[in-house]
Amino acid sequence: MSSLRSDSLTRSEPIDALRGVAIMAVIARHYFQFKYGMLGVDLFFVISGFLIGGILLDGREQPGYFSSFYGRRAFRILPLYWLLLVIATPEHWGYYLFFMQAVPWLQFGYPLTEPTFVTWTLAIEEQFYLILPVLIFWLPRRWLIRALWAGVLLAPVWRWLLHAYAPDLSWEFLLPGRLDELFGGVLLACYMRGYCRSKIVWGSLACVPAICDVAYAMAFSPFSFLSIAALTCCIIVWAGANMERTRLLRPFLWPGRRCYALYLFHMIVLDVFLYFDFGFYAGFIAFPIICIMAEISWRVIEAPLIGYAKTRFARAQQPAIISTAGAV
Incomplete structure (x- = not known):
């Protein structure tokens, strides 16, 4: 793909920028009540499926498939995540350690106002990481595609069932209700690697949910x-991955590459200023502070650990499409 420049991990500026758009939308929702900001979460899930699916598809024949993937994911995700738990000390924190916070949430209700509630997306991601590598490693291509499409097509059914029989909002905050976004991103990665035999069939299936x-x-x-939202975000990611000119997206590169810390800590910073009764101005004051914190986090914690993980869990050079420093 001519629009994607290669280095040792083949970064994509448009995809990084789209992550920047996603995190800015989420922050705008929480800081400035932007009505459609939660679409940023949908975009995050599709990007994550696209990137992680691409990494796994490209490395499925390589030695150290599982150790390389999980080692890099651990160094990318766990340090900042555990730091958040130390700072915020949520109730039932033992469940949070293993990304099982949905267990007490289903019993006691979803803590929508707690700053650590943003970790619901990470819990879904971690469960996704347990499923996808196994599917890609063990299933032949034909059955892999069928399994992915089954997840996409059944996602609305799961949401209807969760809405009817599980506690309120479970359809939104549990993995089954997000499979069309995550598996949709993986299918997009498959499509861009030539796994699609019929564009008409794939296009028709994509419209069914x-x-x-x-x-x-x-x-x-x-x-x-x-x-x-999932279908729209898949189209956006596909367009971004094929984009030749990225000038308009460049302002979003910085937040896209700092999005993990921005996402994890933005509610804690906002809550501090709301606690001191800054009211309407809390978001405007909190925004530059969380940006500074994200830059410090990147330089002091994230970048060194990512660099170490690249060396410690090195894998063979891949000619393929996209991988980035991490997905949220």
Whole structure:
């Protein structure tokens, strides 16, 4: 792909910039009540499926497939995540250590106002990391594609069932309800590696969950349009991965490459200023502070650990498409 420049890990500026767009949308939602900011989470999940799926697809035949992937993921995710738990000390923190916070949440309710609630996305990501490497490693290509499409097509069904029989909002905050975004991103990575035999069939299948969401809303009541968001985000990621000119996206490169710390700690910083009753101005004051913190985190913690993990869990050079320092 001519739009993707290669280094030892083949970075993609457009994809990094899209992550910047995603994190800015999330922060705008929490800091400035931007109505559509949570679409940034949908974009994050699709990007994560695209990037992680690409890494695993390219490395499936290489020695150290599992150790390389999980070693790098651990050094990327765990240090800052555990630092957040030390600072915020959430209730039921023992579950958080192993990304099982959904267990007490299902029992006692979703703590929407706690700063550590943002970790619901990381819990979903970690569960995704347990499933996807096994699927890619063990399944032949044909069955892998079928399994991925099954996850995408069944995602609306899971959301309907969770909405009907699980505690409120479970459809939004548990892994089954997000499979069309995560597996959709992986399918996009497969598509860009030539796994698609029929563009018409894939395009038709991609529209099915969105049509189901619309039909359900018309027949019963407005509920969830996550499948439409998933399809839209897949189109955005595909366009970004094929983008030749990135000038308009360059302002988002910095937040895209600092998005992990921005995401994890932005609510803690905001809550400090809300606690001291800054009211309307809390978001405007908190924003430059969280940006400074993210830059310090990158230079002092994240970049050194990522560099160490690259050396410690080195893998063979891949000619393939995209990998970045980490996905949120």
